[in-house]
Amino acid sequence: MQWTVVVAALLVxxxxxxxxxxxxxxxINRLLYKVTSHIPSTFSHLKEAAETWNxxxxxxxxxxxxxxxxxxxxxxxxxxxxxxxxxxxxFNERQREEALILVDVLLHxxxxxxxxxxxxxxxxxxxxxxxxYALYVAVTHSDLTHDVVxxxxxxxxxxxxxxxxxxxxxxxxxxxxxxxxFKMEFTGTKKNAEQRVAYFGEDIGLNSHHVHWxxxxxxxxxxDKIDRKGELFFWAHHQLTxxxxxxxxxxxxxxxxxxxxxxxxxDGFAPHTSYKYGGEFPFRPDNKEFxxxxxxxxxxxxxxxxxxxxDAIAHGYIINADGSHTDIDNDHGIDVLGDIIExxxxxxNVAYYxxxxxxxxxxxxxxxxxxxxxxxxxxxxxxxxxxTRDPAFFRLHKYMDNILKEHxxxxxxxxREELLYSNVEITDVDxxxxxxxxxxxxxxxxxALDSTENVEEVSVKTHVSRLNHxxxxxxxxxxxxxxxKVTVRVYIAPQYDEHHFPLDVDDFRWxxxxxxxxxxxxxxxNNIIKRxxxxxxxxxxxxxxxxxxxxxxxxxxxxxxxxxxxADRSCGHPHRLLLPKGTEEGMHFWFYVIITSGEDAAHDxxxxxxxxxxxxxxxxxGGKYPDKRPMGFPFDRRIPDLxxxxxxxxxxxxxxxxxxx
Ligand SMILES: [Cu+2]
Numbered sequence: 001m002q003w004t005v006v007v008a009a010l011l012v013x014x015x016x017x018x019x020x021x022x023x024x025x026x027x028i029n030r031l032l033y034k035v036t037s038h039i040p041s042t043f044s045h046l047k048e049a050a051e052t053w054n055x056x057x058x059x060x061x062x063x064x065x066x067x068x069x070x071x072x073x074x075x076x077x078x079x080x081x082x083x084x085x086x087x088x089x090x091f092n093e094r095q096r097e098e099a100l101i102l103v104d105v106l107l108h109x110x111x112x113x114x115x116x117x118x119x120x121x122x123x124x125x126x127x128x129x130x131x132x133y134a135l136y137v138a139v140t141h142s143d144l145t146h147d148v149v150x151x152x153x154x155x156x157x158x159x160x161x162x163x164x165x166x167x168x169x170x171x172x173x174x175x176x177x178x179x180x181x182f183k184m185e186f187t188g189t190k191k192n193a194e195q196r197v198a199y200f201g202e203d204i205g206l207n208s209h210h211v212h213w214x215x216x217x218x219x220x221x222x223x224d225k226i227d228r229k230g231e232l233f234f235w236a237h238h239q240l241t242x243x244x245x246x247x248x249x250x251x252x253x254x255x256x257x258x259x260x261x262x263x264x265x266x267d268g269f270a271p272h273t274s275y276k277y278g279g280e281f282p283f284r285p286d287n288k289e290f291x292x293x294x295x296x297x298x299x300x301x302x303x304x305x306x307x308x309x310x311d312a313i314a315h316g317y318i319i320n321a322d323g324s325h326t327d328i329d330n331d332h333g334i335d336v337l338g339d340i341i342e343x344x345x346x347x348x349n350v351a352y353y354x355x356x357x358x359x360x361x362x363x364x365x366x367x368x369x370x371x372x373x374x375x376x377x378x379x380x381x382x383x384x385x386x387x388t389r390d391p392a393f394f395r396l397h398k399y400m401d402n403i404l405k406e407h408x409x410x411x412x413x414x415x416r417e418e419l420l421y422s423n424v425e426i427t428d429v430d431x432x433x434x435x436x437x438x439x440x441x442x443x444x445x446x447x448a449l450d451s452t453e454n455v456e457e458v459s460v461k462t463h464v465s466r467l468n469h470x471x472x473x474x475x476x477x478x479x480x481x482x483x484x485k486v487t488v489r490v491y492i493a494p495q496y497d498e499h500h501f502p503l504d505v506d507d508f509r510w511x512x513x514x515x516x517x518x519x520x521x522x523x524x525x526n527n528i529i530k531r532x533x534x535x536x537x538x539x540x541x542x543x544x545x546x547x548x549x550x551x552x553x554x555x556x557x558x559x560x561x562x563x564x565x566x567a568d569r570s571c572g573h574p575h576r577l578l579l580p581k582g583t584e585e586g587m588h589f590w591f592y593v594i595i596t597s598g599e600d601a602a603h604d605x606x607x608x609x610x611x612x613x614x615x616x617x618x619x620x621x622g623g624k625y626p627d628k629r630p631m632g633f634p635f636d637r638r639i640p641d642l643x644x645x646x647x648x649x650x651x652x653x654x655x656x657x658x659x660x661x
Contacts, residue, residue, distance in 0.1 A: 021147045022556035022563040027116045028139060028148050029550045032156050035128045036085065036276060037450050039120060049117035050124040055105070061114035068104035069118070075101065076125055087278035088129025089378040091362050099130040100220060106138035107223070115144050132157060137215050140570070141223065149566045153211060153385065154204045155546040158448040160385040161204045162462055163187065163272040164280065170445045170460040177458055181442065184464040187272045187389070194267050194391045196251040199467055199581075200244060201388045204443070205574030208543065209617075210240070211384040212570040216618060219344040219358060227624045228631075230338025230346060233357075234404050235631035236617045237397050239538075239573075242511045244394045246494055246580035250587055250659070254498040255511070258402050259360075259395040261303050264289050265367065267391040271380050276448070278377040281386070282368035290363070291370040297359045305354035306403070309341060312353070313407045320348040329410060331630050337407055341400055357400060364392050405510060413638045416647070421596045423484055424522060425648035428477040429593050434657045436469045436581050444547055468576040469533070476529040476593055476651075480522040485598025485607055487627065488529065490516040491635065492579075495588040495654060505642045508590065509635040514538055514616055515578065517627055519598060519606035533578060538616030540572030569621065572614035582657025591655040594647075600628050 030043045039047045056073055059066025075081050081098055082088070090096050102122055109115040115138075123131050136153070139145040154161035166182045173180035186202050188195035200206065213236050217229050245255040259265065264287040271281040292298045312318050316329040318336055326348065328336050339346040343355040365379030380386035387393045442463040451457065476488070493512040497503050503511075516536045520529055534541075544566050556563045580587075602624040603611065611620040619625045630636050639645065645652065 020562070022553050022561070024112055024116075024145060024148050025549065025563055026553035026557050027112075028135070028145065029151060029546070029553055031116065031119050031123060031135060032132065032151055032546075033550070034447055034451060035123065035132055035156070037452070039124065040453060046116065046120040049120035053117040053121050055118050055121055058114055058117070061110050062105075062108045063110050064104070064108040068101055068108055072098075072101045072105055072122070081125075082127040082130060084127055085277045086127055086129075087275045087377045088127055088133065089382045090133060090384070091358065091365070091378070091382045095127070095130060096220065098126070099134045102126065102130065102134035103137050106134065107142055109142075109144065112144045115142065129157075137218065140212075140215050147563075147565070147568055149544060149549060149568050150212075150570050151546040151549050152204075152443070152543040153208050155444050156447055157276070157385070158443075158445045158462075159274060159276045160383060161207060162445070162448075162464075164274040165272065166445070166462045167274060167448055170448055170462075173460050174449050174458050177456065179459040181459075181461040181463060184462045186465075187270060193253060196253060197244070197247045198389075199438070199465060200247045200577070201391070201393070203466055203574065203577065204441075204464070205466070205543075206388060206577060207385055209540075209571065209573055210388055212572075213618060214384045216571045216621065219342050219355075222345050224622070227619065228335050229344060230340070230342070231335040231631055232617075232619055232625065233338040233342050233344070234334055234401075238401050238404070238632065239514060239617055240388070241394060241397045241401050242513050243577070243580065245511055246513060249494050249496075249498060250581040250583055250657075252498065256391070256394045256398050258399040259392065260399075261290055261299050261306070265364070265392055265395070267395075269380070269390040269392065271386070271389065273380065273386065273389075275377055282376045282379050284368050284379070284390075284392075288367050291367065293363050293366040293370045294372055296362045296366060299363070301354070302356070302359065302363065305356050305359075308353055309337070309356065309403060310406060312340075313337070313403070313410065316410070318348060319352060321351060328407065333407055333411075334404065334630065334636075337404060341403065357396075360396050360399075361387065364390070364396060408636050409638050411637050413640055414634050414644065416644055419594075419596075419634055419644065419650070420647055421486075421649040423481050423597070423649075424486060424595045425479045426476060426593060426595060426651040427479055427526075429474055429591070429651050429653060430477075431474040431591060431653075431655050432472045433470060434472055434579055434582070434655055435660055436467055436579055436657060437660045438465045439468050440464070441466045444545065447546070466576060467581055469579040471533050472579075473530065473532040474593075476527075476531070476595075478522060478527045478529060478595060480524055480527055483521065483523050485601070486520060486522050487596045487598055487600040487629075488516070488518050488520060488531075489514070489592075489594050489596075489627075489633070490531075491592040491594075492589040492655070493592070493635075494580075495590055505639050505645070509639050512590075512592070512632070512635040513580070514632070517616055518610070519601050519626075521598075521607055522595075534575070535610075535613065536575070536578055536616070537610060537613050538573050539575040539578050540567060540569060540614050541575050543570070567612070567614075569612045569614045569618070571618035573617055579657055582659045584659050584661060586656035586658045588654050588656055590652055592650070592652050594634060594650045596629075596649065602626050602628050 055069045169182045186198035268286040317325040340353045365382035369376035445460040491512040493508040
């Protein structure tokens, strides 16, 4: 009997290898289309799977022998799964557990037919939020769905990306059968100084990057080892914090202050956002004192965990669960600490160091109803989609960033020898005009609304202001002694503080923003290294709209043609936000270029292959982080004396970012 199973599996594998990308794209589009309604009968294949496919009967298509499928079916048949039409939060342990069983089911499918059929079945039988999360994570990590482009989350679950006012108008438009395109405003009024930077925290591209970052690098991940995951947790959030501070300075606000457990949370937040099911997101007034959250954590425990972590930093080692020690006073220490602070499954002692980041998100999210007296749903801090809207998000991350800075500041400053690459002398860097502006961006809301087969669709859209910049480029003029591969890193950092005093190098270096890292070749003599903003390895272009993805896949399937290729990585800082806003009179930034040896590359082919060009904050999917040096090099360590940066291979100059209204 073993043989028949193997032969059947082989046959299926051969057939599925031919299943083309267009078909897969169409199937994923359809699985995510109006997830709170039933699968329409026009999607006959998926509809049939949802109704007739019995997952237990197809466990020969599971590489785990059906363990995950049987587990999920047991939960379903015993009515233990979360109901449909209910909010979902990844931080809720039970809800996460359910979503992760589905992730397990999908990641163990040996062919796409089983993948889409199981997905269709569980879409109809599980909570929709759990389903969407599981499908996004599975498509991100499965080998079966490599070239599939995930639709923008803001068009799949618009409730988590726009505000209640817009959603209400969309419902009214549908009720009256009148198409509409509604302006989405940022939360707050001019009386709230924090509102000046709402365009950043509420940017739907930034929200999407954040949620996708956490899907690429889930804290619960137990699959193949992800390279430098803890360090990336530090780095992605450190850059988010540095960028937020640069936006604040662009708007005459001081850098964001850290959160303190013993102090009130200074800024409140009114989300103006509703769940599709579960009512309004809770509101938090200004100056709320921290309260213990029933069933989650006590504030005194958070203080305790903080002091254990800072103790480890002061000692220079972590105490692992088995009592052994891991030294952290080295380049690898930040990776260990990132895992511990988040905490991820890579933390070597969760019982002792806890889960500072994850618990803090939950505590902040529940401050409006910490004792569950009012049956409030989770707060914006309890979803990666919505967390950056709340000014408390950046306070929390500044708090953790400061803890990790204590560690970095303990390490010896880089010496001239460590920074010098004597083969190259940068003689000049010319940068074209750096300017930013606001533009209107439109996206589709139709997935926010329920539909049935006999009701006509009405076009409902929203438009929102978003920051963008003029394309720019820079030319690096470099003299080389001999041919070599080189690593180029480009940073900007604000030159002045909020009082217009020049910042010391040791202050601004921690706020340095990575604009680009890339690898190229230099030849003996004079070189001009040309680079365009659009090539930046920290950003991704605008996402392809859901309607475009649907149109392209349907057309390709109907015509039997190949699908036009789009960037398929969803993790990456939005390209539009590459530059901070700057000011109308022109804001001064240090512009740094440092060239070091090509030996810093973790892949041999980086001079000819940019590995998807979104590795700056998101690494290379399934591979090593491309830059062997610590993330943030050379600004990750103290710089007690600026003169150490006076190197032939390093160039610093002042540039101006001008905002045009
Ligand atoms: Cu995050």
